[in-house]
Amino acid sequence: MMEWKDNSEHLLTENVERLLPFANTPVSSLVDDKGKPLLVFPLSFQECEDCIGKQHLFDIAPKGKSYVVKTGNLAGFIGLNDMYITIRSRFGTENGDDYFLHYMLKKVLSVNLFNLKHTATDEQVFDFLLHLFPYFLNKALVQGLYKEYQRNEYNDCNLRGTIDISRHIRCNMPFNGRVAYRTREFSYDNHVTQLIRHTVEYIRTKRLGEMVLHTNVDTQENVSQIVSATSTYQRQDRLQVIKSNLRPVVHPYYTQYVPLQKLCLKILSHERLRYGQDKDEIYGILFDVSWLWEEYLNTLLTPLGFKHPDNRQNAGGVWLGYSLIENKKRNAFLRYPDFYDKERSIILDAKYKSQIDYVADVNQVITYLYRMKGRIGMFVQPTPDENEPKSYSLRGYGEDGDARLIEYPFQIPASVSSFEDFERKIRLSETALKEQIEILHP
Template sequence: MLSTKDNSKLILSTEQQERHLDDLRWMAASTIKDMCEQTHSRLLIFPQSFNEYGDKLDDQRLFNIYGNTIETGNIMGFVGRNDTMIQIQSRFASSDGKDYFLHYMLQKVFAINLFDLKHLTEKESIFDFLIYLFPTFLCNAVRHGLYNEYQTRTYNDTNVRGRIDVSRHIRSNIPFKGTVAYTTREYVGDNNITQLIRHTIEYIYKHPLGNGILSNDDFTKEAVTMIREATPKYDRNARQYIINANIRPLHHPYFADYKSLQNLCLQILQHEELKHGHNKDKVYGILFDGAWLWEEYLNTFLNPFFHHPRNKLGKGKQYIFKNPLNSYCYPDFYNERIVLDAKYKGYTDWNLQRPDLYQIISYMYIMQLKFGGFIVPVENFSKPKMLNGYGGILNIYGLEVNFMQQQYNEYCTNMQKKEEILLNTIKKEFL
């Protein structure tokens, strides 16, 4: 497996080029949308809706290849094709492969309460990404109710409620036993989809983190109980049959959340098979847009002190013109005094990219705010700067995330302290 970091370069050895270059070139030439739309793709992306955050994720590429060098951007996670797998960690991962910061952001964003990752290794961390997401996907799906579908069932009893199966009746009930063989269509909750979810639940329970993940909150526990009660015919030996029965994804738009859950379950149950390239040319993996993840992570502690617009829901938009037209923008965070832009970039001084600078100034002007700023994942001691012309004050707020800790729980404790310091700094000035 190849391993690199976001916004970094990886030079491929001669052996790696001979073994993986064809698949890597295919990945580099494909947009993320292309990979997702491949037949029976097993690729999960976050955010799940293209263009949800205005970053045109569908047009992005996982990485670029120049000669024997891979150059990555803001996309993190892992993706595989045939026997080629590449893992992209956060740029803050330690030299021994422990990516505490990425795990911490994922657990905060997806509300997973874990503080013990003693077993964490490079390979296990990849699989952990998948099981972290399971409670969220499960809860999103069961909020629509238990998935039911029509199935053909055969019976031989006295309660006839379907089409009589004459040939089977003659075979089974001569001489007459008082029962009738018949076939009927029933709308049932014990089906291939719910069985797949049940197999995944039982599989996760065997993982070192499984019990904590599936007991994360009351709603998750209720959802797990619902699936277990709905699948009395569960047979642990039928796992491969159930996997094969779910190769075709759900298509009904009402069950979009069940489709995502189905995809995730297949990745979890087929993790080893996918890793060894048993499905020719099929893409699998899970990818996170670093900019999206950083923004959603910040929202876990900036809320409720700041408004956080939701592009997908159309909430919190700011109109550019007096008469509202289709021209509007979505600042990352704002309140009555300041607007903040979350940037997953290493701004340690005022060496800002021009589009970022123009964007925040535009927000300040449109919203008639005197203060604006950036929040970045690096320690920052820059002093605020005064804008020319109409005035206004810009600042860069840094959150240090790259510090050495031996244990994951120690890292979490330190991160919580640094979050509190950052929040108190902003609250002191603007709340």
């Protein structure tokens, strides 16, 4: 059993050879849709251009007569045969409690029961998949109930499609007043909604099922919508429904159904996350903590009026320039600020890493300030220390001092006695951030 922290270096004196096959390797090569028993959230559930697949699980480099392992923004559990590795957030307590990671999972995904103190057994990971279902279901249903064209056959007196002559002769001769015909019409009862319905019914049979499906009012209402839309549901059709969903949803509007579809397939297939019979197979579940940090800040900032562009879904981006082709403007250089509020004239950048890059990060935020005529550029970083914000006046932007760049330290409680104590103290940090933003309002 080894315990590491994210974005940290750890001395490695044993088991180096067993870890080398998975070191210095992009996560995307360890995760795929062909049954590899390693889940990385959110990479395993959605496709994006700027995803976490390029970063490494961990890196190993020689140092003198031993080795050093360096971790990145991933935290969770991985196992290799009988060897277990726990990667906690760097804000975990000395006794192994990772309240910060727990809290972000609760705020972002409404996951509150996944015990991060144990190893990643099959049952634990499967329970976590069940708890993810409401999150993805509710995000998908925001885009409306999925509908698509269906080919249906009828034989009645209400002709409203193309007559099926051969079937009409076979069924209605001598003439009995009915007409056999085919239609192509929109239907909410289709292979995608059927997959979701089968997942709902499967979850109902599990230990945590009813609790998962009654997480909140939105989940209950969305489950009811799915049940109402799938009147042709039959338990014995499950295998055929799974097969019909092996190809992901391709639709320019229903984009949030892709991760939901993937999750439903994983739940119904009950993919085993640990294969003891396979030698040197890595398994477990990991979280992109930088993604969680950004989405956690989103729960605080969106109610204040901030916009949150999503580079993973290509939504809400800002064009930095354009080119002229045949006297027509063509947009160029699409970028995605983490958060911005035009009324407050603030560009806010979520930075989970411990150190800001004073070249790349600063250049990026200043670019957004100039493009969007912002007055305040703000980095928000988690830190265990109680520090004051650092403020820099920017030259060359109107008059000196007209615009500022701020490093804001968001304090993560360190000395806590329980998760409830952690929640109480981090709410003070949340209030302090909101107050700081209001102070900056012109």
